[in-house]
Amino acid sequence: MALHPQLQAILDSSAGMPPMQNVPPAALRASFEAQAVKAPRPEVAHVEDRMIPGPRGEIRVRIYRPDMDQGHAVITYFHGSAFVVCSIDTHDVLCRHLCLQSGAVIVSVDYGLAPEAPFPAGPDDSFAATSWTAAHATSFGGDPAQLMVAGDSAGATMAIVTALRARDAGGPTIAAQLLFYPVTDYPDMLPASYIERGEGCGLTASAMRWGWDLYLTDPADRANPMASPLRAPDLSGLPPAYVITAEYDLLRDEGQAFAGRLTAAGVATTLAHYDDMNHGFLGMAGSLDRADEAMAAVGAWLAARTITQRSPR
Template identity: 75%
Template sequence: MPLHPQLQAIVDAAAALPPMETVLPATLRAGYEAQTARLARPDVGHVEDRMIPGPRGDVRIRIYRPDMQDGHAVVTYFHGSAFVICSIDTHDVICRHLCLVLNAVVVSVDYGLAPEAPFPAGPDDCEAATIWTAENATSIGGDPARLIVAGDSAGATMATVVARRLRDAGGPNLAAQFLIYPVTDYPDPAPASYQERGQGCGLTASAMCWGWDLYIRNQEDRFHPDASPLRVADLSGLPPAYVITAEYDLLRDEGKAYAARLLQAGVDTALVHYDDMNHGFMGMVGVVDRADQAMIAASGWLATKI
């Protein structure tokens, strides 16, 4: 199936831009924020930014509430980044849609990015924010017994790490994990999808390797389970997982492999593959029809777990 025409137009337009790995991270971040600021933002009941304590200092979060009622499920969301770019501002739209479609409180986390905050700063920030969310769920209109971790791309990596860390620590307990085209393994060796989809589909293989190089300062950390979750020896006992992969995505194979490992470990797992989508398509919710359909389908599955 060819790439969806709405996404092909976006890929074609982006082809004129300089490669990501040739641009300073600060410039990339500003560009992505300017680009996503033009997207239409659906209204939610209440939005609030806060600073919460983290392992390296305060961490910025944004809380989305569907209404001012209490007892909602709570999603702690980690934005995609290639470990280097994006923010809670670039992912404002996807979090608003998730809040409304799932009818849940969403806590979006501005975790530390490389090169300023290399591994393991991101997972550490995300774990601290998830624990804060569990401890403060009631005060933000949520139910601490109905917690989900979620993220896209490198943010989905953070979600997998947090889920495993909390399992090993004995809690807080999670009802589910929502993993959108997750990064699950350092690409050495790179899977076939790096060759098949590493050019001309949006995110490139060279850009992803650039992000890894900025994120991992110590070579021995490349295959650390907190960096490469596919290398974790034991995935049993993790919360139910909804995993999205896309055909035109160089992360396709490692996302599928991680879902297979979860299933082998006895984890309740749904793998949903979109044949005509590319990396980042869920960020086009509200613009690309298939992204809207994917959000509705994922929220329907998550609703059965909470």
């Protein structure tokens, strides 16, 4: 199936922009944030920014509540980044839609980014924020027994490695993982999707390699499962997973490979593939019908796994 015409129009309109890897990270981040403020924002009951303790200092989080009741599932969300760009501000719209569709409290995490905070800063921040969420969920309407992790792109990497770390550390207990077009492996050997979709589809192969190389200052870390979770020797015991992949995405094959490995390890896994979408399409929820459909499907999957114990605050 051809790329959705709305997405094709966006790609065509941005054809003259410089490649990501040719722009300094600070300027690139500012550009992403300037674009993000233009998107319409659905209203949720309450939004609050907090600073929480982390291994390298304070971590900024943004908490979204669907209503002011207690007992909601709570999701720590990690934004996409290519390990270098974006923030809780660039993913504000996505998190608002996820909050409304899932009925869950969302804790969006500003984990450390390269080159200022290379590996393992991001995974360390992500695990710390998830542990903090488990300990404090009831203070903002969440149920720590229904703690989940989620993320898109490199943020999905953070979600996966948080789930792995929680499994190996004996907690916190994570009930589910939502992985939107995840980064799961350093591309030592290019999968077919890097060749087929590495140019002209949005995220490029050269930009992804640029991000990886800023993130991993030691080449030996390319094989570290905390950086490349597809290389983890054992995926058993991880929480149920909902994995989204897109046909016009260079990360398509590694996302599908990870879903396959989860299934083979006995993890209940749903793979949802969108054959007319590209990388990052969920960020257009509210503006793109297919993104709205995908977000509604995520909400339905979560609804089958969560119980909201509603009680007034």
